[in-house]
Amino acid sequence: MNAPILTIVEERVDLGELTRSLGFMLRLAQVRTYDQFFRAFADADVRPGEFTVMWIVAANPGIRQGALARTLSIKPAHMTKLIERLVRGGFVRREVPPEDRRSVQLSLTDAGRAHVDHHRKRFLRVHAAEQAGLTGAEADQLLKLLHKLAFEGLSHAAEH
Amino acid sequence: MNAPILTIVEERVDLGELTRSLGFMLRLAQVRTYDQFFRAFADADVRPGEFTVMWIVAANPGIRQGALARTLSIKPAHMTKLIERLVRGGFVRREVPPEDRRSVQLSLTDAGRAHVDHHRKRFLRVHAAEQAGLTGAEADQLLKLLHKLAFEGLSHAAEH
DNA sequence: TATTGTTATACTCTATAACTATA
DNA sequence: TATAGTTATAGAGTATAACAATA
Numbered sequence: 185m186n187a188p189i190l191t192i193v194e195e196r197v198d199l200g201e202l203t204r205s206l207g208f209m210l211r212l213a214q215v216r217t218y219d220q221f222f223r224a225f226a227d228a229d230v231r232p233g234e235f236t237v238m239w240i241v242a243a244n245p246g247i248r249q250g251a252l253a254r255t256l257s258i259k260p261a262h263m264t265k266l267i268e269r270l271v272r273g274g275f276v277r278r279e280v281p282p283e284d285r286r287s288v289q290l291s292l293t294d295a296g297r298a299h300v301d302h303h304r305k306r307f308l309r310v311h312a313a314e315q316a317g318l319t320g321a322e323a324d325q326l327l328k329l330l331h332k333l334a335f336e337g338l339s340h341a342a343e344h
Numbered sequence: 345m346n347a348p349i350l351t352i353v354e355e356r357v358d359l360g361e362l363t364r365s366l367g368f369m370l371r372l373a374q375v376r377t378y379d380q381f382f383r384a385f386a387d388a389d390v391r392p393g394e395f396t397v398m399w400i401v402a403a404n405p406g407i408r409q410g411a412l413a414r415t416l417s418i419k420p421a422h423m424t425k426l427i428e429r430l431v432r433g434g435f436v437r438r439e440v441p442p443e444d445r446r447s448v449q450l451s452l453t454d455a456g457r458a459h460v461d462h463h464r465k466r467f468l469r470v471h472a473a474e475q476a477g478l479t480g481a482e483a484d485q486l487l488k489l490l491h492k493l494a495f496e497g498l499s500h501a502a503e504h
Numbered sequence: 505t506a507t508t509g510t511t512a513t514a515c516t517c518t519a520t521a522a523c524t525a526t527a
Numbered sequence: 528t529a530t531a532g533t534t535a536t537a538g539a540g541t542a543t544a545a546c547a548a549t550a
Contacts, residue, residue, distance in 0.1 A: 195411045198403045205467075206474040207377035208396060209487055212494035214374055215417045217367035233540085236368060243358045250508060251355045257375045259541065264510060266539095286508040286549045307365075314366040317496030318489070326489040327369055329482055334372035336477030393516085410531060422517065424533055446526045446531040507550070517540070527530070 206333075217314045224310045230303055233258075237266060238275060239307075241290045242300050249278075249288040275299055366493075377474045384470045390463055393418075397426060398435060399467075401450050402460045409438075409448040435459055 202208045221232050233256075240255065241247060253263040267290065270276035275296035279289045292300065315323040362368045381392050393416075400415065401407060413423040427450065430436035435456035439449045452460065475483040 195408075195414070197400065197407065197411060197415045199400065199415075200403045201468065202396065202399060203491060204487060205471050206483070206487065206490075207374070207381055207392060207470070209490040209494060210370055210374040210377055211392075212417070213490045214367070214370040216494055217370055221367055231539090232367060232371075236362065239362060240357065240359065243360045247357065248355075248508085251357060253509095254355070255357045255359075257372070259543090260509060261511080261542080262540065284508080284550075288509070308361065310367070311365050315493075317492055322489055322492070323366070325485065326493070327364060327366065329478065329486040329489070330366075330369040330373045331363060332477055332482070333475075333486070334369060334376055391516090408531085413532095419518065419520090420532060421519080421534080425516090444527075444531080446524095448532070505550100508548085509546105510548100511544100511546075513543085513545105515541085518538085520536085521534100522536105523534070524532085525530100526532100527528100 220313045220316075221310055224306060224313065225303070228303065228306075234266065234270060235300075235303065235307065238270065238292065238296055238300050241276060242292050242297065245291045246279075246281075246289045249290060252290065270296070380473045380476075381470055384466060384473065385463070388463065388466075394426065394430060395460075395463065395467065398430065398452065398456055398460050401436060402452050402457065405451040406439075406441075406449045409450060412450065430456070 218232070225231075236256065237252065240252060244252075249263055249267060250260060252258075253260050258266070267276060267278065267288075271278060274293055277291050277293050277296075279291070281287060281289050318326065378392070385391075396416065397412065400412060404412075409423055409427060410420060412418075413420050418426070427436060427438065431438060434453055437451050437453050437456075439451070441447060441449050478486065
């Protein structure tokens with residue numbers, strides 16, 4: 185059978201063909217990077233979803249709430265609540281543009297910008313920790329493949 | 345700057361260095377495979393977590409509930425509820441072994457085995473769909489890297 | 505009529521702590 | 528005392544549908 189065996193603290197669990205499932209392996213790998221994120225930000229009350237949103241708003245001031253939701257595959261209903269938290273925290277500002285008064289444009293407050301700046305370096309350092317066990321070349325290769333998997337087909341990505 | 349731009353339906357969103365974050369890219373990639381799973385099993389009321397659990401129980405009859413939880417990084421409290429659902433559905437059997445009456449051993453019922461067998465082929469076919477946009481060699485490479493990332497360091501994995 | 509975002513609802517998942525029953 | 532699992536609770540994420548305001 186050649187079945188892969190995962191050994192965790194003395195326990196042997198046969199995962200069978202699961203380890204050939206991209207979905208399953210992506211989940212396992214993500215759990216690990218998630219752990220590393222929380223270990224790095226244990227003191228800071230920073231969560232990956234919220235920080236990612238603030239990061240993107242920082243890079244795209246005035247972005248529409250819907251565009252942000254589609255970019256991150258977050259449902260509009262959830263995005264409303266997430267943004268609400270960030271507005272309550274004083275990090276994000278919402279503005280209704282006169283051109284389309286149905287929509288909402290997002291930008292960071294001074295506090296929001298300071299928050300992103302303050303944690304930027306640590307956030308980038310987490311990337312290094314995430315790659316534990318990989319060589320630099322392997323990490324690059326992995327990012328390239330994930331990029332292709334995530335963007336190919338359902339959208340168009342380009343480097344400028 | 346060379347910042348990567350993600351274009352979705354006419355919208356240009358600058359993701360900046362996020363695309364160099366393994367955690368972020370793993371999340372984006374996983375969202376996609378998650379979608380594909382649900383598209384494939386739209387009619388069947390099969391969820392990835394539950395199906396994965398049943399798959400592992402099928403391959404490891406008598407596995408302890410705690411070992412299963414640790415393998416999948418699912419918290420014991422949640423595992424209790426997840427198994428409860430599968431027991432209620434008639435797919436999983438719980439047994440308390442006389443050697444250690446604190447623990448619970450899991451196995452599939454006939455219905456559980458039939459259910460896994462019935463969806464096995466489709467589950468494997470999802471893997472192919474997940475790889476859309478990748479060549480076979482790329483998919484293999486990606487799995488290898490994910491395997492290394494997921495297992496290296498926190499546990500020991502071996503092929504037999 | 506279609507689109508943007510909100511509200512409401514329900515369920516899953518995550519995290520924690522307190523608890524039981526065994527060891 | 529420590530371990531295996533359960534119960535309880537709270538919050539976050541996901542999914543859907545109905546809705547208001549605007550286009």
